[in-house]
Amino acid sequence: MYANWRWQYHLQKCVKAVCTFLVDYYLRSVIILPLCESNREWILDMSKRDYYEVLGLSKSASKDEIKKAYRKLSKQYHPDINKADDAADKFKEIKEAYEVLSDEQKKAHYDQFGHTDPNQGFGGQDFGGFGGFEDIFSSFFGGGGRRRDPNAPRQGADLQYTMTLSFEEAAFGKDTEIEIPREEDCDTCKGSGAKPGTKVENCSHCHGTGQLNVEQNTAFGRIVNRRACHHCQGTGKIIPNKCSTCGGDGKVQKRKKIQVKVPAGIDDGQQLRVTGQGEPGINGGPAGDLYVVFHVRSHEFFxxxxxxxxxxxxxxxxxxxxxxxxxxxxxxxxxxxxxxxxxxxxxxxxxxxxxxxxxxxxxxxxxxxxxxxxxxxxxxxxxxxxxxxxxxxxxxxxxxxxxxxxxxxxxxxxxx
CATH class of the missing domain: 2.60.260.20 (Urease metallochaperone UreE, N-terminal domain)
Known part of the structure; x- marks a missing residue:
């Protein structure tokens, strides 16, 4: 009877130690580390200047005061007028502050939460009781939480272009042509990144999966984790012979001409979205958008x-x-x-x-x-x-x- 009790006691201690180790490992590798990675932007947001401070206003400022402050500062720091090194950054900061404070809904949200997005939280992670112990064990033996597929289609990045208009052009609108630099498929390799006459191959280390099994010996046995293959950067593909034009990227910088219809009545600081004219998509994803930001020159009489x-x-x-x-x-x-x-x-x-x-x-x-x-x-x-x-x-x-x-x-x- 005494021996049986001692055996149960030591078994309970052993199970408790194993569970403690597994939970600690899970918290560190599956939750805390991804949080730090995915919330780097959120952490940086905390260092942003207060939008009211950017425009030199108090929180009780009226809509007209916000508009007047924006107009004054945007003209002062516009890159076409102000040639200081930090003018472009200040202009971008002023524009960002005005876009939030001039919108009643965004302003109310900012007044309550500041730069923090309560809906986003910590990188959108759903803790939900950690999903049970089956999730913990799956992280050790091949599961390992949600990962983004590097070969999945992704939308291209958005682009921004600043257009300067005269007072009359802004009032009546105009049709114009602009030229923007953007990445497009390399003509030499047709976007594959491989030298003409050669092809992209499956990675021999991960056999095209983009993932590697990493074994780790611990006091509790051998643990297997899946990691992105560093040989192919998780894509599952390698390019033995890279294109000499694009260096294997499959993309090159080009200048593209785009027709833009400026609407009549556009005002200083407003922007126009041209759908699908941003950077091309990745892995067949849709292209990003082009945002044309307007700067209207002041008039001597009006x-x-x-x-x-x-x-x-x-x-x-x-x-x-x-x-x-x-x-x-x-x-x-x-x-x-x-x-x-x-x-x-x-x-x-x-x-x-x-x-x-x-x-x-x-x-x-x-x-x-x-x-x-x-x-x-x-x-x-x-x-x-x-x-x-x-x-x-x-x-x-x-x-x-x-x-x-x-x-x-x-x-x-x-x-x-």
Missing amino acids: ERDGDDIYCEMPVTFTQAALGDEIEVPTLHGKVKLKIPAGTQTSTRFRLKGKGVPNVRGYGQGDQHVVVLVVTPKKLTEKQKDLLREFSDISGQGVDEQDDGFFSKVKRAFKDR
């Missing part, structure tokens, strides 16, 4: 806010006092604008439909004309005499209609 256009028009004291009809430049040509008698400086007039077309086709913006009354700086003696006479006839410096404003000013001074 200023844009969304689909509306703003401009300032100077008028003389006489025109403002007596009224007049003036010509105002617009993107669609000159138009007549009636200035009523008694118009004050900074009065705003609206020209319906003279703005920029909405980029999504939802109507057209307006043009806002701000009138600035110009005070003459140089006067002849006759002009001075006439103005003095006008002042004497008026009998007071300010019209009665303005008494309300000035009485408020007087009361404000009395209160202090």
Whole structure:
């Protein structure tokens, strides 16, 4: 009876030790190591600057403040204007911050979680109780968790191209041709990477599987793990005679011409996706996309806010006092604008439909004309005499209609 109890006791200790070792090994090799590998980008994201800090704003900034800050900084650091070494990186950082903070849904998500994606977690790993001990043993004897097939079709990388437009080109759109560098199949080897007249062969080390069995002797016996074959980089294929043109890559850098239709109403910082014009796919996968990012040069007379256009028009004291009809430049040509008698400086007039077309086709913006009354700086003696006479006839410096404003000013001074 005592011997049987001792045997059971030692058996339990042995089983416990084996299980502890297996769980520890499983945690290290199947969970922790893949986490470190797959979450390298996530870890790097933690070092990103705060998007509000990038734009020089507080978290309470309004949508208009975000847009104004982006426009100012994007013009300051645009690579076409700023030739500093870090200008391109700063411009990319500014654009990334604006894309998030200008979108209400993305902004709300960022305000709550920052750069961390709670849905992604740690590399999308599903722990689910570690899947039971059958998963642990399968990692030792040939299973080893999920692995990406190196020969599976994969989508090509996306490309980005920056296009500079004039103010008018952005407003009316244009058809243009751009030339971009991208990887394409080598003409010499037709994308195989092998020298013409030769072929790609199965790897002799892994027999074309891309995986090798690695044996490891432990105190508990021999353990077999599957690892990617380092001779063929897990592809199962080797190229004995590489193509001299591409060096065995099967891809070469080429310049491709692409037709781009710039939509009317495109604004500074917006982008256009051209589907399927990115890098070609891998192993027969689909091509990536091309993103054309637009930089719109500022105009010397017009200023844009969304689909509306703003401009300032100077008028003389006489025109403002007596009224007049003036010509105002617009993107669609000159138009007549009636200035009523008694118009004050900074009065705003609206020209319906003279703005920029909405980029999504939802109507057209307006043009806002701000009138600035110009005070003459140089006067002849006759002009001075006439103005003095006008002042004497008026009998007071300010019209009665303005008494309300000035009485408020007087009361404000009395209160202090």
